[in-house]
Amino acid sequence: MRKDSRLSRMLHVLIHMDRLGSPATSERIAKMLNTNPVVVRRTMAGLRKQGYVTSVKGHGGGWSLAMPLNKISLLDIHNALGESSVFTIGLSDEYTHCPIEQAVNKAISDVLIEAESLLLERFGEVSLDVLAEGFTDLPSPSFAKDEGC
Numbered sequence: 001m002r003k004d005s006r007l008s009r010m011l012h013v014l015i016h017m018d019r020l021g022s023p024a025t026s027e028r029i030a031k032m033l034n035t036n037p038v039v040v041r042r043t044m045a046g047l048r049k050q051g052y053v054t055s056v057k058g059h060g061g062g063w064s065l066a067m068p069l070n071k072i073s074l075l076d077i078h079n080a081l082g083e084s085s086v087f088t089i090g091l092s093d094e095y096t097h098c099p100i101e102q103a104v105n106k107a108i109s110d111v112l113i114e115a116e117s118l119l120l121e122r123f124g125e126v127s128l129d130v131l132a133e134g135f136t137d138l139p140s141p142s143f144a145k146d147e148g149c
Contacts (some may be wrong), residue, residue, distance in 0.1 A: 001062055003018070006041070006043060006081050007074070007077060007078055007081060007142045009033055010043060010047065010081065011074070011077060011128065012033075013029055013032070013033070014047075014052075014053075014065065014069070014072070014077070014128055015069070015131060015132045016032070016110035016126070016142070017033070017053070017064065017065050018065055018068075018069050018132060019065065022060075022062070022117070023055075023056060023060070023061055023062030023063055023064045024062045024063050024064075025037075025061070025062040025063070026038075026040040026044070026063070028062070029044075029063065029145060030080055034046060043095060046061055046080045046082055047077070047080050047081075048063075048066075049075055049080070050071070050076070050079070051065055051066055051082040052065070052066055052067065052072055052076065052077070052080060053065055054066045057062060060118075068126050069127065069128035069129040069131075070128070070129040071127070072127060072128045073124050073125070073126060073127050073128070074122075074123035074124070074126045074127075074131075075120055075124040076124055077128075085116065086116055086119055086120070087112055089108070089112060091105040091108060091109060092105060097118070
């Protein structure tokens with residue numbers, strides 16, 4: 001099963017962007033993440049729509065933070081990415097009339113709903129500046145030189 005790493009990748013990018021003194025192009029971010037600039041633009045567009053980043057086209061343009069890291073939570077980014085669930089565990093739907101499958105699905109569903117609620121509540125309590133602690137004095141030479149991170 002494929003895992004969705006967009007949240008951790010975007011958190012990584014946003015903290016680097018906070019350390020840069022200039023906008024980061026989609027190409028620069030794509031190289032850092034070993035992906036395509038189109039994927040970066042598509043993902044960053046959701047963050048821009050919610051007001052967490054801005055973009056400027058043309059020479060000297062790129063992506064910049066629109067607000068300080070302490071004003072952005074993990075939950076903000078999770079929601080901006082449009083993720084519907086934090087879990088990839090699914091329920092069986094092959095035998096929907098079977099009372100055993102119904103009982104199993106109910107038990108799993110109840111636990112997943114409770115766990116997701118607790119996780120999202122915690123996401124709302126953690127701002128990005130907390131993640132960036134310890135990196136305040138470190139420059140970002142790899143990102144600045146487009147060598148990846």
